[in-house]
Amino acid sequence: MKLDVLVVGAHPDDAEISAGGTILRLVRAGCRVGVVDVTRGEMGTRGTRANRDAETTRASELLGLLARENLELPDGRVEVTTDARERLAALMRKHRPDAVLAHHVEDLHPDHIATGRLAREAWYLAGLSRLAAESGDSAHRAKGLYHFTSHVAHQPTFVVDVGPVWDERVEVVRCYASQLRPADEDDDGEHFLFGADILERMVTKARYWGESVGARYGEPLLHVGPVSIDDPLIGMLRQ
């Protein structure tokens, strides 16, 4: 199915935590959105593979996604290999999005860094016709590639006002219950690095970025280089 937007995250929940409001706004505007998770998050400190899969299914329903795929790369060991980028490029040719959203290439988690690079390289490769022909596909390169942020703040190209979908956005992240509560008595419930839980950090960042554009809640997106006023993603968010 042709999608308008394809979001690429390293672990199930990354798309929701970093770009959930943008996805909800796009879907509410009538856009067809899908997500590719690069791993199943099986190395996460909290949750099992089975309950993480169930959480992802529920979150996908609430978001209104039309596709959710998994590249099945090993969690904690994501690398930009020829095989990985060609498999991701094949998914981009299959879904033919006008815009791709993926991790920024600067982050603390190596999987996020690798996924950002993987998405950028796959985005380019998907537009090469001879490579596509080897798989019997026709080439397709999305017009826009945007990066969302996770652990490291970047000066964004623009901020999406996610105030209109904030309550749903919180509900979507709450689907990942195994990630939001302590796993056992040794787990103090605090994020290992930042000392606050996922929801609290999400609210803090969204309030900060919202404030920067005069909105209550915002999500930053970064585009490498200037953006055309005819950019498809901006057009979709204006609907």
Ligand SMILES: [Zn+2]
């Ligand atoms: Zn992640």
